[in-house]
Amino acid sequence: MTNTECLLSITIPTFNRANYLKLNLDNIVAELADVDSRFVEILVSDNASSDHTQEVAESFIDRIPNYRYVRNAENIGSDKNIAQCYSLAKGKYVIALGDDDLLINGAIQWLINELNSRTYGVICIRPFGYDQNFISECPPSFGKPQIFKDKAKFLRQIGPLAALISACVINKRLLADIDPYKFCGCSLVQVHLVILATQRADFNLYSKKYFVAYKRNNWGHYDFSAVFVHELGKILDTYTPLLGSRAVSAYETKLLFSYFPQYVLKERLKNNNISHVKERFTARFQGKLSYYLSIYPILFWPKYFALLWGSIISLMGRIINGDTVRILYFFVKNVPQALKRD
DSSP, rough: OTTTTTTTEEEESSSOOOOHHHHHHHHHHHHHHSGGGGEEEEEEEEEEOSHHHHHHHHTTTTTTEEEEEOOOOSSOOHHHHHHHHEEEOOEEEEEEETTTEOOOOOOOHHHHHHHHHHSSSSSEEEEEEESTTTTOOOOOOOOOEEEOOOEEHHHHHHHGHHHHGEEEEEEEETTOOOGGGGGTTTTTTHHHHHHHHHHSSSSSEEEEEEEEEETTTTTOOOOHHHIIIHHHHHHHHHHHHOHHHHHHHHHHHHHHHHHHHHHHHHHHHHHHOOHHHHHHHHHHHTTTTTHHHHHHHHHHHHOOOOOOOOHHHHHHHHHTTHHHHHHHHHHHHHHHHHHHOO
């Protein structure tokens, strides 16, 4: 296979999650059944796992065409492992798929068709969370993919998905001069690549159909406000001259209403000391009206009022994100079962 023949690299950075990796690769085998193998490569980058990841990964060498398995001699950290995936990928486009995330509903064939039809900077594919069964728990989705010429509108549309590696297919050829390793250390290597690829392309694409299933509450331990307020804020500041202050402000307003509330609400529910969360949000958003209408009440109001406000804003955020059907689907699926248990 030559570089010109490889259109899409599906890379999987992994560490000590052999069972999730097996589910992921088994699912890829099924997704590749009707796909021309010349267009796709699969790359697994193992960060020196100590479980049976190596055994699982090597068992797919003969099952998947154009498959590579790379095992690091030592754990180089998640950032560098993700950067390594982008660096080693041979395809024109690259997605770094979480080892516990799944491409579903014909995602690979759909991507190949889209990538053959037009040159994009970024294709953002819509994810949903599941608990037990990613097939039965997949919500219905409607609407045609949206092509964006306006780069700021595209970034505002995808919002927090710019930080989710499994949601963004990035045009690597547009970033031939970019070393992904220089972005390591912020836990958001992919955000830099998404922003740069978006800005260098004439067109970007957002899919309204659910093509990625991610396991809920399986993201490991990280400080939410440190990564998505402090670190992401620094990245946005870096690119403000490129994006423009109005575009950055609009992007953060989207986050304040549609993404942050549910996570800040969880922090209040834990009854933990959230002084560091307050400090980071205040430092970043003090003086911004959208902050005082969305997150400030959850952080600073008395607990019961904060929880009520947080619930309302979180629901509004879901609706803003276009998840109305997903919300209704959740209640239709779960409320009758809960009533039966009672």
